[in-house]
Amino acid sequence: MPVVSTKPVYSGKAKDLFETDDPSVMRAYFRDSATAFNAQKKGEIHDKGKVNATISAYLFELCEKSGIKTHFIKQISENELLIKKVKIIPLEVIVRNITAGSLCKRLGIKEGKILKNPIVEFSYKDDALGDPLLTRAYIKDALEVADDKILDEITSLALKANEIFKEFFIGVGIKVVDFKLEFGTDKNGELLLADELSPDNFRFWDAKTNEKLDKDRFRQDLGNVEGAYQEMLKRVKEGSKSLIASPSVRNNKSTKYSVKVQVLPKKDILDPQGQAVEKALSSLGYKDISELRIGKEVVFKIDADSPAEVKKIVNEMCERLLANPVIEDFSIEIK
Ligand code: ADP
Ligand code: AIR
Ligand code: ASP
Numbered sequence: 001m002p003v004v005s006t007k008p009v010y011s012g013k014a015k016d017l018f019e020t021d022d023p024s025v026m027r028a029y030f031r032d033s034a035t036a037f038n039a040q041k042k043g044e045i046h047d048k049g050k051v052n053a054t055i056s057a058y059l060f061e062l063c064e065k066s067g068i069k070t071h072f073i074k075q076i077s078e079n080e081l082l083i084k085k086v087k088i089i090p091l092e093v094i095v096r097n098i099t100a101g102s103l104c105k106r107l108g109i110k111e112g113k114i115l116k117n118p119i120v121e122f123s124y125k126d127d128a129l130g131d132p133l134l135t136r137a138y139i140k141d142a143l144e145v146a147d148d149k150i151l152d153e154i155t156s157l158a159l160k161a162n163e164i165f166k167e168f169f170i171g172v173g174i175k176v177v178d179f180k181l182e183f184g185t186d187k188n189g190e191l192l193l194a195d196e197l198s199p200d201n202f203r204f205w206d207a208k209t210n211e212k213l214d215k216d217r218f219r220q221d222l223g224n225v226e227g228a229y230q231e232m233l234k235r236v237k238e239g240s241k242s243l244i245a246s247p248s249v250r251n252n253k254s255t256k257y258s259v260k261v262q263v264l265p266k267k268d269i270l271d272p273q274g275q276a277v278e279k280a281l282s283s284l285g286y287k288d289i290s291e292l293r294i295g296k297e298v299v300f301k302i303d304a305d306s307p308a309e310v311k312k313i314v315n316e317m318c319e320r321l322l323a324n325p326v327i328e329d330f331s332i333e334i335k
Pocket of ligand 2: 103
């Protein structure tokens with residue numbers, strides 16, 4: 001365990017970095033200072049440092065558990081993380097699920113539209129230039145800060161992280177609108193997810209009310225900035241509790257349930273396959289058949305503490321993947 005030193009090597013807009021007695025390890029101190037629009041707007045958010053360090057610790061752990069390598073070692077105080085030192089690739093890797101921020105400004109489109117597919121984009125990490133949006137050619141051939149192989153790797157890690165975050169946050173009633181990641185390489189040349197994962201670099205909206213629970217409250221002077229950060233900390237802690245209780249890590253007290261999910265096209269939705277079969281049956285002489293619908297059955301086993309928990313999880317699975325709630329009905333049988 002490295003002894004932490006007091007020598008600051010870098011003081012950024014929101015964090016101070018300190019060396020430790022291990023040259024490959026640093027200490028990141030999260031401050032309460034807040035900036036926006038590349039530091040044109042400045043302020044303080046009470047207890048932001050503690051909240052962001054703690055949320056980052058939880059989310060880096062979530063990434064590690066899901067197979068994404070990060071710079072995170074451990075949280076050593078409310079405001080501080082021990083991290084592996086990396087050489088930061090000067091790119092802001094932005095993932096978007098819902099339109100907001102600079103995307104709306106650049107394209108003149110409304111905030112809040114769900115994107116057809118998640119978008120990954122790269123900006124140049126340079127405040128003086130206003131973090132300009134980059135093309136692959138700019139990155140590879142003008143800036144020469146990454147090649148195709150690294151960019152492909154970063155893109156696939158960013159999309160994987162997006163799936164992990166979306167799943168985690170929807171469980172606590174939060175939509176992940178967009179976020180910014182930074183990557184770097186450690187002393188062995190290994191690519192690691194670095195910097196922070198917090199309401200400073202994510203847009204979080206309450207899933208029911210669309211209330212903004214992130215730095216946009218500060219950027220847009222929406223008020224109750226501190227409350228939003230505290231609310232996100234609460235939700236992340238809540239999500240992490242149920243993660244510990246999730247089947248892969250829980251103790252073996254829980255029961256295995258058999259689940260059968262039946263998915264059928266809704267009554268008022270056209271079902272060409274059903275119509276064709278009904279017609280074929282009729283031509284075979286089965287004339288009394290009507291309202292034939294063809295669907296699918298999904299069966300599986302699940303570890304849970306109660307049928308109520310199974311119902312909750314499977315309902316969510318149906319809404320998110322197994323059925324298309326717009327055109328399909330589903331029913332769940334639990335044994
Ligand atoms: P900024 O530099 O944009 O003002 P911060 O105040 O958050 O941002 O400062 C933290 C700085 O540390 C960032 O520039 C970030 O790229 C860098 N950084 C993040 N993680 C690591 C790491 N593991 N090793 C080295 N530098 C890092
Ligand atoms: N971001 C970009 N630069 C700095 C940060 N924190 C984050 C924003 C937002 C996402 O990247 O917090 O979550 C996209 O930002 P924008 O402004 O490009 O729409
Ligand atoms: N992180 C940048 C800044 O502090 C951009 C932003 O968050 O708006 O200015």
